[in-house]
Amino acid sequence: xxxxxxxxxxxxxxxxxxxxxxxxxxxxxxxxxxxxxxxxxxxxxxxxxxxxxxxxxxxxxxxxxxxxxxxxxxxxxxxxxxxxxxxxxxxxxxxxxxxxxxxxxxxxxxxxxxxxxxxxxxxxxxxxxxxxxxxxxxxxxxxxxxxxxxxxxxxxxxxxxxxxxxxxxxxxxxxxxxxxxxxxxxxxxxxxxxxxxxxxxxxxxxxxxxxxxxxxxxxxx
Amino acid sequence: xxxxxxxxxxxxxxxxxxxxxxxxxxxxxxxxxxxxxxxxxxxxxxxxxxxxxxxxxxxxxxxxxxxxxxxxxxxxxxxxxxxxxxxxxxxxxxxxxxxxxxxxxxxxxxxxxxxxxxxxxxxxxxxxxxxxxxxxxxxxxxxxxxxxxxxxxxxxxxxxxxxxxxxxxxxxxxxxxxxxxxxxxxxxxxxxxxxxxxxxxxxxxxxxxxxxxxxxxxxxxx
Numbered sequence: 001x002x003x004x005x006x007x008x009x010x011x012x013x014x015x016x017x018x019x020x021x022x023x024x025x026x027x028x029x030x031x032x033x034x035x036x037x038x039x040x041x042x043x044x045x046x047x048x049x050x051x052x053x054x055x056x057x058x059x060x061x062x063x064x065x066x067x068x069x070x071x072x073x074x075x076x077x078x079x080x081x082x083x084x085x086x087x088x089x090x091x092x093x094x095x096x097x098x099x100x101x102x103x104x105x106x107x108x109x110x111x112x113x114x115x116x117x118x119x120x121x122x123x124x125x126x127x128x129x130x131x132x133x134x135x136x137x138x139x140x141x142x143x144x145x146x147x148x149x150x151x152x153x154x155x156x157x158x159x160x161x162x163x164x165x166x167x168x169x170x171x172x173x174x175x176x177x178x179x180x181x182x183x184x185x186x187x188x189x190x191x192x193x194x195x196x197x198x199x200x201x202x203x204x205x206x207x208x209x210x211x212x213x214x215x216x217x218x219x220x221x
Numbered sequence: 222x223x224x225x226x227x228x229x230x231x232x233x234x235x236x237x238x239x240x241x242x243x244x245x246x247x248x249x250x251x252x253x254x255x256x257x258x259x260x261x262x263x264x265x266x267x268x269x270x271x272x273x274x275x276x277x278x279x280x281x282x283x284x285x286x287x288x289x290x291x292x293x294x295x296x297x298x299x300x301x302x303x304x305x306x307x308x309x310x311x312x313x314x315x316x317x318x319x320x321x322x323x324x325x326x327x328x329x330x331x332x333x334x335x336x337x338x339x340x341x342x343x344x345x346x347x348x349x350x351x352x353x354x355x356x357x358x359x360x361x362x363x364x365x366x367x368x369x370x371x372x373x374x375x376x377x378x379x380x381x382x383x384x385x386x387x388x389x390x391x392x393x394x395x396x397x398x399x400x401x402x403x404x405x406x407x408x409x410x411x412x413x414x415x416x417x418x419x420x421x422x423x424x425x426x427x428x429x430x431x432x433x434x435x436x437x438x439x440x441x442x443x
Binding site: 058061062063064065066067069070073074077078151155156157158159161162169172173176182183185186187189190193194197198201 | 224283284286287288289290291292293295296299300301303304377381382383384385387388395402408409412413415416419420423424
């Protein structure tokens with residue numbers, strides 16, 4: 001029987017790499033999707049808005065685990081041969097897209113209405129208004145909650161272990177089964193997640209407090 | 222595509238899913254009540270307790286908020302028996318949900334407490350109320366009112382997150398679905414139906430929270 005020692009710890013560290021990789025890919029793809037959703041969500045056309053809202057409601061109103069199962073079993077039915085990696089990446093990108101879309105929508109709408117009106121009166125087109133006036137201001141507001149969501153996303157990747165995707169949590173299960181030392185393995189796994197997430201959380205808090213100082217100074221002027 | 226959907230077999234055994242859904246609702250409701258109670262105590266200790274206590278509560282909150290719920294379940298269900306704390310699946314699920322929700326709700330209520338004007342707290346102290354009385358009678362109500370929407374979203378996240386407790390074979394909705402798909406081989410149909418059921422439960426809970434808000438905060442103290 002194996003006991004939990006440095007080899008086993010290195011195995012967990014190696015698997016942690018896949019947690020990071022999955023989080024980053026889902027964040028990148030989900031970010032692209034979320035940007036699109038946020039833009040659609042503030043469209044002046046009602047049907048477009050409804051589609052974006054429906055998408056957000058669907059993904060925020062159902063369990064991530066169900067989304068994973070549906071992608072995993074569902075896309076196979078449409079003749080797409082998916083390995084676990086592709087299915088998991090698609091599901092997490094869709095999940096991240098919904099949350100980021102909603103977060104960023106809020107940030108875009110937090111930009112004062114007068115900024116739209118001012119840029120319109122300068123004869124900028126809708127896309128120019130977005131690109132040169134609104135988005136640069138929205139991005140500043142968006143960074144702290146986006147970093148905060150990254151923490152949520154890293155933690156959410158643990159659920160992928162349930163459908164057999166080998167990342168940190170699944171590696172922990174494997175090690176626990178091999179060593180019969182769950183009282184060591186799982187706290188170590190939790191500690192590794194903590195090492196990953198806590199700096200991000202602190203960073204998000206720091207960014208937020210800095211933004212608040214900036215806003216206060218802006219008001220004082 | 223040649224796949225033929227067959228929902229019939231799922232609806233034939235719909236009562237099993239309903240039982241699972243009922244357990245999901247029960248687990249969630251119990252955890253919401255206990256988790257909120259835990260958070261109300263922790264938020265008090267976090268804001269007015271002695272320094273070491275504040276520090277301990279902060280450590281608990283950060284530990285919970287920076288590790289995955291699934292890993293917390295595994296620690297409670299698989300690791301704790303080694304030190305003599307043995308739970309059955311449903312108990313472990315509730316314990317995990319309570320300590321998880323408790324941490325998030327502590328932070329939320331703390332934000333609410335900070336939104337209460339300091340003058341009101343000082344006025345309460347000046348009238349000779351103890352710290353606990355000030356918290357209970359002056360601070361708590363407007364604090365919870367201010368952050369009620371955030372609390373409600375956190376409750377919904379807990380409900381949806383509860384599907385993960387199927388991993389330790391608590392027989393809630395997701396676990397029933399897993400069993401059903403492995404005996405009917407109709408995975409996609411089963412999970413579609415179950416996803417819609419979760420959506421319905423979430424909508425029902427949202428309606429319930431809106432009603433509670435109206436009854437307690439709008440009509441109760443106009």
